[in-house]
Amino acid sequence: MNLQLTLYLSFLLLATVSCGIVKTENLEDDVRSRIIDDLRFATSTSERRDSLRLNGVYAISLQGQGGNSDSLVQPVQFLPNGLIIRDEGSYVNKQKYVSHWRELQERIHSEHPNADDIFCGFYYLKNGIVHAWIPLYYHRTRVSWSEVVLTHFEGEWIDENTIANWRLSEPFILPKDWPEEGEEHREPNPMYPTESRAYYNYQRWEELQTPVNLVFHSLPNPKTSHRYNFVKLSEYLNIEIIQPNASSDK
Numbered sequence: 001m002n003l004q005l006t007l008y009l010s011f012l013l014l015a016t017v018s019c020g021i022v023k024t025e026n027l028e029d030d031v032r033s034r035i036i037d038d039l040r041f042a043t044s045t046s047e048r049r050d051s052l053r054l055n056g057v058y059a060i061s062l063q064g065q066g067g068n069s070d071s072l073v074q075p076v077q078f079l080p081n082g083l084i085i086r087d088e089g090s091y092v093n094k095q096k097y098v099s100h101w102r103e104l105q106e107r108i109h110s111e112h113p114n115a116d117d118i119f120c121g122f123y124y125l126k127n128g129i130v131h132a133w134i135p136l137y138y139h140r141t142r143v144s145w146s147e148v149v150l151t152h153f154e155g156e157w158i159d160e161n162t163i164a165n166w167r168l169s170e171p172f173i174l175p176k177d178w179p180e181e182g183e184e185h186r187e188p189n190p191m192y193p194t195e196s197r198a199y200y201n202y203q204r205w206e207e208l209q210t211p212v213n214l215v216f217h218s219l220p221n222p223k224t225s226h227r228y229n230f231v232k233l234s235e236y237l238n239i240e241i242i243q244p245n246a247s248s249d250k
Helices: 029-042 095-109 191-206 232-235
Strands: 006-008 056-060 076-080 083-086 121-126 127-140 144-157 162-168 214-219 240-242
Touching: 029 121, 029 127, 056 095, 056 232, 076 240, 083 121, 095 144, 144 232, 232 240
Parallel strands: none
Antiparallel strands: 006 240, 056 076, 056 214, 076 083, 121 127, 127 144, 144 162, 162 214
8 A cells, every 4th residue: 555645844833742752853853854754755665565464463473482472572563554553561362462452442432532642653664674663652760651752663574474683773762861871781779760760761772672573463353543643743753744535544
């Protein structure tokens, strides 16, 4: 599917940006330009998008590690409109994953019927490599989130069921809370929350650079929602993204 998007690079100051989103002025110009160039490519000339299966999720393979082959660890779902969503969780099987998602959607709908759009990333394929810009949520404390950072992942397309060496990769965009040089592996003092934030952010960032293999798991009803759209991505990059005939790209 070749989704055409028009990017108006007017650099308008958007009236509202969700709390916790890294604002455009905090991105270096060359990195921001790279993301926008990738978005242009993704929405116009991304090769072999049909090579990725859209009727399920790709999740970290536990084969050879003594794990359950049915487990879904940090599943990612590629959407037909060029967006990607990533789950931080681990599920013993796809039934648990689907059940969790349905319960979550029902709770959100009942408690917040006018819930905001979800910050989705985008993906593309080039020279046999799957690239994705995915929002990562970094810690305020060890158990809560504070900042969303659009982050580059990539992996090798092997076949429609396998993506190898999937990992966080350059260019790196780091959260505001970050350890001082040379202090990355020093256990933080729990009395100083800023140190804890920086330490756990670094540990997570380093862990996500370890290559893993993703394998495909089909789902009877893959996630879908009108909240999966380009709105938050537009706010993050501070550009207007117009998606013509969006209703036909489901």
